[in-house]
Amino acid sequence: MTECISPVLPPATPPATTPRRSWASVAVIAAGTFLVVTAEMLPIGVLTPMSSDLATSSAAIGLAVTVTGLVAAVVAPVVPHLLGALDRRMVLAAALVMLGVGDVMTGVADSLPVLLVSRLLVGLGMATVWGMASALAARLVPGRRGPLAVSIVIGGVAAASVLGVPLGTLVGSVFGWRAAFIGLGVATVGVGAVALRVMPEMRRPPEVESPTGGVRLRLLRPSVMVGAITVALVVTAHFAAYTYVRPLLEDRSGFSAVGVTVALLVYGVGGLIGNFVAGAVASKSPRSCMATLGVGIAVAVVVLATLGTAPAAAMVGLVLWGVAYGGVSVTGQLWMTTAAPDRVEQVTGLYAGVFNASIALGAFLGGRVVGVGHAPLLWLAAGIAVAAAGVALTPTR
Template identity: 55%
Template sequence: MRSSVPRSDAVPDQRTALPRWVAVGVLTLATFLVVTSEMLPVGVLTPMADSLSISPGAAGASLTITGLVSAVTAPVVPRLLGDLDRRVVLAAAMVVLAVGNALTTVSDGFGTLAVSRVVLGIGMGTVWGMAAAVATRLVAPRDVALAVSFAVSGVASASVLGVPLGTLVGNAFGWRAAFGSLSVIAVAVALALLFALPTLRSPETAGPEGDDGGRRSLVRPTVVTGLLVMVLLVTAHFAAYTYVRPALEELPRLSADTIALLLLLYGVFGLVGNFAAGAAAGRRPRPTVLLLAAGISVAIAVLAGFGDLAPAAMAAIALWGLAYGGLSVGGQLWMTSAAPDRVEHVTGLYVGVFTASIALGALVGGLVVEGTGILPLLWSTAALAAVSLAVGLLGPRRSRDREP
């Protein structure tokens, strides 16, 4: 994870100063906010659909819209930035996110909701796509893995903490208040980014006409294998997780407040999973991701097979949170270890694939739920997660250096 060109933002010492850790913290808050904004419809799906007079499947499809836009934005933005200050770009993206959440707040039907999610996807793709690459430039070399873990923990904690907290706000004050709050916070984070981050120009040498200057292509066996694993696993996860509230309403027949608390339990285990997986993936990212794939598959299968029993449903949700909580950081470290010479670009590509898989998962989940119901959705997604594990086990491995 090194830059090919010395920059003034590099940390020359063996220790990272406190202001740089503060900058990493603000970056983490930004990733937390963008992914919370994307995923919040999961927690308020039923009241949101009722208020807008649309089906739960249509409300869930709003995640598909955001994911598709983010999937295009994340890999494209690093190639367009040139030597622009990444600090200013990140702050501007947070303002775009604030506008998207504000538009969601005033939506009166699926059309305006769709527009708001397009705007939100642009901000999300930019922030998430740049977060890990920027984090590596804020700290001393020995702290890079930890900084990436913190930055990406915003992604994990958004799904595992942001959604439950947003659900609690939605239950208490209405789903529009939850999105309105996110809009206000996004503006505050934009200002914090401007003050906390140093000036960050392009980290890599570009060749003539903005090409890659002869650097190796990202089409490498370990990168391709990792991306394929993530496509299958993230698609499976989000196809099921998008409809976790209806599943918990239908199988163990839990109340709205109980579901919110159960999602909070998911969040606690997810945070544990994020940092545990970050520590493990810093040494062996590929085996770590495959262990997480096994955990997600087992958790969804338990929910499908024994979800009508409340204790079994709770155990499944806890395991699911533990496994998924480490997935984003594990996958990120797999990618950057496979292409350390192209960190900013491989990060954008990874996030693009990840968010496209979110979109695909939400779309597939909606089609299956509308067509066959909750149980077939859970069983099929558990099987798909198991397929991702098989692909990772059978895929090509590097013959030298550390196994990613």
């Protein structure tokens, strides 16, 4: 018998604030997720000039993504346990400042070791923001409009693909990749300051009792475990290929630097659409939605593997890829929070840890395979994505 997952976000006592301020706070958190994902993914868009400037290989620069993901994977799950009664507003602002400092350090790095140290800071800031963003949105806007608030916060992820990474890639092409990271760092510190002014004080969330006598349900229940494994496979598949999308488009599809920027923008538009469509669908059936997204990613990379030497076909594949992957974050988040409504912050931290560990794993696997060729890399990603779809539909008791 398949375990039922409620489509409604768990109840939560909102902080003392007005609806207008609550939605403004959701917008600030969304800006934070936008900056987090832009910082994490920007090395992908400027991988070629970074590799040339630092006199190292593309696979080595890919470690900048791997290191960030590994740090976030380790830190994010423990963030809810470390916060205690701390004001979440202050923590979010501090995390954004740390992220901004890491971005600036990346921009001034003169060697691969210095670059990797700067990415450690980025990973710490990213883990903290990831570990609390969706839980904060659910607290700020509880009830039926909660899924919309979560979709908006996770929409920062898709918006980073639409605007952040392509804009950073464009700035890197015109002014140099260092200017892109430094500008990103300054903007991130600014959003941290806005968070302090706009958001209400938010201490430890209230405990949610189970309907069977107030005993806490275990966090690692079957639906959570299946969701975590599915997310791990989907994200690993995606980043195995996407980390090296720039050299793939340049070498296999013949795109220029400007063409890559346009292609990433098109991919991002698809991601933004996928985020909000999946947000509506996943609130009713997260398992089937995630399975569909996994198949969509597999089909997209197969298009690139078989027809990607033609620029038009490559662009079609990128659009489909963007739509499919754009829905993964919100679908995974809704799956996990509705599967453990009594442990929203904890399951959000677990989700963020799994997600970022999978980013690191995907970037690492891609780095090992990309030297063999782009086609084998794409077929590997397709196979993992299909496996994810199968796991998503696995029945649990």
